[in-house]
Structures are given as C-alpha cells and as structure tokens.
Amino acid sequence: MDDPYHAGSRAVQDRLGVRAVADHIGRSIGPGLREVTAAFLGLQPMLVIGAADEAGRMWSSLLTGTPGFVRATGPRRIAVTGGPPDGDPLTTALATEGTPVGTLALDPRTRRRLRLNGTAAPTPRGFVVATEQVFANCPKYLQRRTLRAPVPGPAGAARQSRELTPGQQRLIRAADTFFIATAAPDGADAGHRGGNPGFVRVLSPNALSWQDYPGNAMFLTLGNLEGDPRTGLLFVDWSTGGTLQLTGTATTVFGAAGRTLHFTVTEAVETPHAGPLRWSTPEYSPANPPVGDCA
Template identity: 75%
Template sequence: MDPYHEGSRAVQTRVGVREAADHVGRSIGPDIRDVAAAFLGLQPMLVIGAADGAGRIWSSLLTGQPGFVRATGRRRISVAGGLPESDPLAAALAAEGTAVGTLALDPRTRRRMRLNGTAGPTAHGFAVEAEQVFSNCPRYLQKRELRPSVPARTGAARRGRELTPDQEGLIRAADTFFLATVAADGADASHRGGNPGFVRVLSPNRLSWPDYDGNSMFLSLGNLEGDPRAGLLFLDWSTGTTLQLAGTATTAFGAHGRTTRFTVAEVVETPHASPLRWSAPEYSPANPPLPETA
C-alpha cells in the first residue's frame, strides 16, 4: 500500500522528490520493531498531536520516568499517566478512537521516532494502536543533555487569542518546535528545528518559518494541502514552560524555497508544565544560516 495520501504526493511531485519519497516510504509500516521498542522505553517525554472536541489541532507534551511509554505489542504502545485536565487534548485522549500522531525525540542522542495511529483510554493512561511507525534522520535536531528533574510545580494555564510580548520572545529565541497536522486518514506530529530566529513573529497572531529540505516525505505539508488546521508546541527547555498554539497554516512555494505561514487562533501557556530540565543546545551542523535582515 502507498504510505502517502494524495496531499503528500502532490507536494512531492511539485518539489520533484517523488522517487526519493518512494525510497524512504519503504520504511513506513505498522510494526514496532525491537530497536524501536527499546528506544521508546528509554524516553522521558513524548509529543502528541490531535484534534480537540471543537476540531482545533493541538500539540501537547507528556513526560514521565523512562518506561512510561512502552511497546506492549508489535502494533501497540501504552502511555502511563496522561495530560493534566488543563491541557487542550486531555478530553480527546480520554475518548475512544482519537486519531493521534506521536513523536518520541531524544535530544541526548539526536534520534527521533514517529508513531501515528488511534488512541483510547486504559486503566492507567492511554494506548495507541499503531498504523504508521518510522524514524527520521537527525537533521535540524539540537543536542541537549538532561539535567536533574525538579519537583512538579505546574502553574495555572494562561489562555489567550494572540501572543503576548513575552510569548513572542520565547518564539523568537526558539531553536525547536513541534507541529501537529491532520488529514482524513489520521494525525501526525513532527519536529521543526533551526538556529534561533528561524521562526519569525510577524504580528501577535502571525508566524512564519522556512521549510528546510528533509526526508522528502512531506507528511506535514501534505496534510496542510487538504486541511490547514495545525497545532504548534514551543518548549522552554530550561524552565519546562510550554506554549501551545492552535490555528491554521499555509505554505508558499517559491523558486528559492518554501515558507510556511501560521495564523494564531488560540494560545495556551503553562508555566513549568514539564519537570524536565535540559542543558543549553549544541546546534545541529545541518541548520542553515539565517538570512541577513536590514
């Protein structure tokens, strides 16, 4: 079966990477191999993307002791715990049959693994029945070391319709964010990385970023071809604060590259949402230099 839907195929054809996409697409399958299961069992965090009850798309962060995410079969993972009630996706993960995209990313080793499927609640959290499992290359992943965690002291979530100046500053300083998108056949969670400043704040409700060359799959941009809804997650790696944005995104294709523009509809900032603390980054050597601005 073709691992790509027509949106991804349309982008691959437009960019001229159909043959390369066919090659990497052979790595996509429903089975969780032993090496992938071992990788999952070592991770202290998991990013998940899905739609809430109102149809807005969000990207959320789950954390726990290594082993809180584990493969419980060749096509199933279990996640202990869940999201706090204040998280936009808490209710979605408590429901049966929610389409989700998950991303396990390890900054310590610059490795990442994606698993897309259907989630449902369990007695101790939730489980995901896998439909697509695959790894991506380490390009644009910043290396970080894990510091001792701190006691949980999550602050009250702050909600809004546009970005505050402090939130704009967090985004301008970001070298990483996570992107959730959806299509008729499911959801996807992916990573975007670059040197600080690669995400531009155009206004309190408009962002843009360059779409760097990657694995040629174009899963995220393919999803946006048919459904512009998207969710972004920014993480302050030193404090654990998360910034979640729901809105819509479109991509402009030009002679010198691609640019994705995002319109903010809702904002949720949660101080100290994560107990994990990470070192300053060692930037990926693949990060392109930022263009000079006047």
C-alpha cells in the same frame, strides 16, 4: 502496506520532483514495532502528541514521565502511563475512544526521533495507541541537549489568550525547536522543526512564519496542509519545563527561493513548569542553515 502517502503528500512530492526519493524512503514506514523501536521508547522521558480537540482544533502537547512511561505492549501497540497536565487542550481527546493521534518520541541526548501514528484509547492509567505508521527520521536540524536533574512538582495554571503576549513572542523568537501537529485524511501527525534561533519569525501577535528546510522528501506535514490547514504548534522552554501551545491554520507558499509556511494563531495556551524535565543549553545541529529572511 499500500502506498504510505496520501494525495496531498504525493501532490507536493510531484510538484518538487522528489517522488522517486520519497518512494525509497517510504519503504521504512510500516505499522509494526520492532525490537529496537521498543527499546528506544522505553528509554524516553518525554513524548510529543498531536491530535484534534473536541472542537476539531489541532494541538500539540508534551507528555513527560519516568523512562518506561511509554512502552511497547504488543507488535502494534504502545501504552502511555499518565497524561497531559491539567488544563491541556488535549485532555478530553486523550480520554476519548478512537481519537486519531500522531506521536513523536524525540531524544535530544542522542538526536534520535521516532514517529508513531495511530488511534488512541483511554486506559485506567493513561491511554494506548494502536499503531498504523511507525518510522524513524534522520537527526537533521535536531539540537543536542543534556538532561539535568528533574524538578518535580505540579504544573502551573494554564493561561489562555487569543494572541501572543510580548513574553510569548520573545520565547518564539529565541526558539531553536518547535513541534507541529497536522491532520491527515486518515489520522493525525506530529512532526519536528528545528533551526538556529530566529528561524521562526513573529510577524504580529497572531502571525508567524518559517522557512521549510530541505528534509527527507516525504512531505507529510506539507501534504497534510494541502487538504486541511488546521495546525497545532508546541514551543518548549527547555530550561524551565514551560510550554506554549498554539492552534490555528497554516498555509505553504512555494517560491523560487524555497518554501515558506505562514501560521495564523487563533488561540494560545501557556503552561509554566508544565513538566519536570530540565535541559542544558543546546549544541546546535551542523545542518542548521543561517537564519535569513522569510518571504
């Protein structure tokens, strides 16, 4: 394939002097699914997906199912059985032909993750994704968790608000993981951010910030934000299956001490017991930096 990076990612790479490293890592990005990739997907009980809703707002959603609900059905195609719970902001987008999506298969049990970006189309049983970018990421900043017995049952009613409630603020302050959806010039991307609790700061009911920790030098998320600030965040309550989805805009502040992301909340959707999965308390990644101040 041609250059796997667009102008936004290249701008950040050049600003930080990591283009050569990014070029080396970028060789792993391709459009197709390998046998090992297909095997990994077939073992996963959850999939994170990022896309824009019908109003153009970015969201990140959590899909769950019995292993095999996500599977490779061709060299450049995955099929997903089922969809998001009732009230999820991406329900309509995933039922629409040609929706650009970013997906992330992350396994807390093994600290492995795989990103698959492409275009979605509905099917009678769920949807399919024609893949355009497929690549693995390292386990840095991933917390290890054990999967407990699922708790089947319907999701709770989704609750919408224009700002974060005190309970939602507590969930975010205690979080060690969140997922981030951004818009690329030619599609969408879903990524992961992890750290010790407190690495995400709640500045107000409508504002969050976090430090951008050193990673693989691709700068896909920050590159997307160079040209399009639309962002969707997903926080998961690993012990109850609840989700907190936020949409808004994000900007990057580059400073001598590093990079800080600032996120403005425009809408929040909280869904109690959104999925049946229940996970253990985490074994924190040894790569997590100590939590300090975010400028």
